[in-house]
Every structure is written in C-alpha cells, then in structure tokens.
Amino acid sequence: MLTDSQLGTKPDTQTYDAIFPLFAIIQHKYNLDKPTYVAFVDYFTSYPSVHRDGLSSTLLKMTSEATCCTSSELYLTKLSSEFSTLAFPHATQSTFSKDCQEGVVLVRHYLVCCGSCSRTQSQISCGYLPWTAPAQPTHPQSIHYAHLDWRAISF
C-alpha cells in the first residue's frame, strides 16, 4: 500500500517533491520570525549494512551461470511445469542430457522450492540424475497404516 506521503514510484510524483514541504515549512516559520531546526538523520541500516561485495560475487556467479541458461528457456518452462513430480519420464537420456547443462540453474532453483525433493542441490548440479521412486517405508504395511485406522483405537 502506498500512502499519500509516498513520493516516487507513483504517477505524477517524484522524490524531488520532498524538497518543497521542507522549504515551505522553513519559509512559513521565517514569516513568523521563528527559527527552524532541521535534523538530517542518517540510519545505519540503509546503505552501509548491505554486504555489497557478497552481492557482487553472487551476481557475478549467477550471470556466468545464466549465460548458459538463455538458449533453453522454452524447455525450462516445460521443465518447471513438470517439476512437481521431480521426474522426466518422457525425456530420454540423450535429449535431456543435451539441455541438462543449460537447465541446471533453473533446476537448482526449483529444487530449493520443492519440499518433497529428496536430492540435494549439489547432486543435481553435477548433471543428469535418473529419476528414482521415493523410498518406501521399511516397516510392515499393517503398522504403516495403523495410525490411519481409527477403528483400531479402543475407547
């Protein structure tokens, strides 16, 4: 929500407009023969607290990886829509491995977002990993479903 006091990032406003209220207040007080004391408060957390070297190195790293990613955007769009299952059963080894190197960046991104993912980020960034079914519970099935059967609970 933008308030009326917000200057800039709104149509017909600019940040320079903030000068005018300050100027008008000082002039108004001057007409009343009163002084105006204006404190220009500086905050620590605005500019100096941002780790710019870290941001630059991260951006540089992302840029170098993103250059590989631009040519297969359509493929990655398709890939992202099917990523919920974390599997590409229709993609053969040859077709996927060709684009896999280019898609690593986005795959890695979606891996972070996917909660049910069992592969780590470092594993998928190495290249194509064939899809495997999630591990089944090792305990007997009767025990596995026991907590779901409310009729088994004795009152």
Added chain:
Amino acid sequence: MQINTDKTEITAFSETPALLRARWGQYQPGPTMTPFHMYSPFPTSDPHSYPIHEVFQFEYLGLILDPKLTMHLATVEAIRRAAQGQALALAVSYSLRYDKNSSKLIPTQNLGLWKAIVFLRFLQNLRYIQSEKDIKTMQTSLDLSLA
C-alpha cells in the same frame, strides 16, 4: 534501525543572532556540551548521549540548503553540474565525430543530449532560487552552454 550519530547533522534555519547566542549560553545543556544532543533511550548504554554536528549547509536530494535560504550555494552547484554535463556532451559529440565506426550526431541528437544532461540541471531546482542575481547568473550560463 539504528541511527548513525556520526553522520546525523542538524541545521538551524533563519535563526537570529540573539537566539544563536542563547543557544550557546543559557540554553546550553552543559559547559562543555554542544547544544544539540541525541539521547539513548536505554539508561545503561554508554555513552548516554551523542552530540549532533551542526552544519551550515546541507545537501538534501541534490539541493544545497543554507541557513538563510539564500540558495546561492544551490545556484553555484547547479552551474557547476551543468558545466560538467556540458563537458560530457562535448566529449561524446567529439568522440563520435572522429570515430570511423559510427556516424556523428546530427544537430537534433546533439540538442537532445544537451537537454538530457545540461538543461535538466538548470531547471531541476529553479523554483527554489529566489535572488534575481542568481537567476541572471544561471541564464548567462545557460546561454553560454548553447553557444
């Protein structure tokens, strides 16, 4: 958010000499203390108060404000920035004129470049300039930049 007391500054606008003397006299918080202080809300913090530096000019959003609002400093700064922009426009025009790989700027493009980086400096804070002498100085600089 934490206030940076080293870079926080204060300016007194349209203050009379009598008030200024009183500020350093009867209204002074201590014999060795400057008039303006920022107090920490936590009593255990050390030091408990931080002095605020008083300055006699301050640049706010690119406009230099002085205590009497004469805006003379703002005029000088606008002319300096316009001259800097003029030098930049001339350098770009010159380098394009003698660059074999690119065509030189046509007069309309030159005018557009001038409007973008020179004319803007004159107009940006023109509404705050009050002295006719300063306005005439700016007008002269504007004419010279077009010559």
